[in-house]
């Protein structure tokens with residue numbers, strides 16, 4: 569099977585997801601994103617060093633500075649028309665999920681979302697019923713087969729052994745057919761508000777410390793933040809905690825929030841509703857602290873403390889060493 573994985577790093581938007589070797593279908597286009605920090609060219613160079621990437625396509629234009637679905641979907645359409653890819657893949661994050669359905673409509677195909685396993689070139693596994701069941705789907709539509717993938721379900725691809733000389737070519741996308749009208753849609757960029765950049769990103773963090781309604785107030789929730797700081801962890805919250813105004817919506821973990829897959833997930837005052845569990849099942853080790861021994865979170869926890877979080881957190885804060 570000829571392998572011709574391609575990677576498109578478009579615009580200045582955040583992107584950088586697992587470009588796992590699993591996506592080496594015949595001619596796969598991966599819509600990748602990079603977050604702040606490195607320039608677009610540096611990100612493209614980094615992407616070119618992944619052994620499974622044969623070419624990096626770069627669309628360096630102001631039109632793609634913001635994550636607006638219309639110009640990006642049009643860009644995918646333009647790139648596909650030229651490259652005729654068998655598969656187009658994005659991450660299952662707000663960026664990918666915003667763009668892919670619109671691009672799929674332009675290409676007149678049906679996308680498959682939230683893929684957690686690739687069983688064959690057209691056979692995929694995805695969760696349904698808030699993660700309570702897994703469904704195996706065979707794609708029988710025409711090319712391209714368009715997928716959003718949950719990057720937490722796949723190992724991070726290694727780029728180490730690849731020397732600079734064997735890095736993939738970086739090529740500018742020809743935007744001559746891309747008119748001003750293509751960049752203008754019904755949506756308009758207003759502002760980008762993002763969480764404290766000092767902390768690791770929830771989606772990629774090694775440790776996540778989450779607080780639920782059991783914290784009782786925004787003031788008390790600061791204990792979770794302190795603990796996260798000591799552990800170098802990202803902070804998460806349940807929808808109940810978000811709805812109660814303890815923390816902003818961007819920290820919500822679960823079916824309608826972020827999907828996380830850390831080495832360690834610590835849940836304080838979280839009951840373990842299925843909608844919350846839907847976002848944490850990729851975690852390697854789950855630790856739950858709840859005063860109710862019958863709380864459903866204990867059914868998925870590897871370690872549990874039946875106790876009062878207002879006693880457990882201060883003790884942890886006292887006993888954990890200061891962060892170096």
Ligand SMILES: Cc1cc2nc3c(=O)[nH]c(=O)nc-3n(C[C@H](O)[C@H](O)[C@H](O)COP(=O)(O)OP(=O)(O)OC[C@H]3O[C@@H](n4cnc5c(N)ncnc54)[C@H](O)[C@@H]3O)c2cc1C
Nearest residue numbers: 780781782806807808822823824825837839843844859877
């Ligand atoms: C369509 C839909 C989508 C949803 N999406 C999400 C989602 O993405 N994410 C999400 O989280 N929820 C989601 N929900 C809501 C979900 O059903 C639950 O309501 C929510 O997860 C409950 O949050 P919680 O565990 O913080 O609160 P609760 O269920 O009220 O649990 C609080 C827990 O804290 C414990 N507690 C209280 N005091 C203490 C103490 N002092 N010490 C220790 N433990 C204590 C209690 O025993 C209890 O178990 C969704 C719901 C719907 C219908």
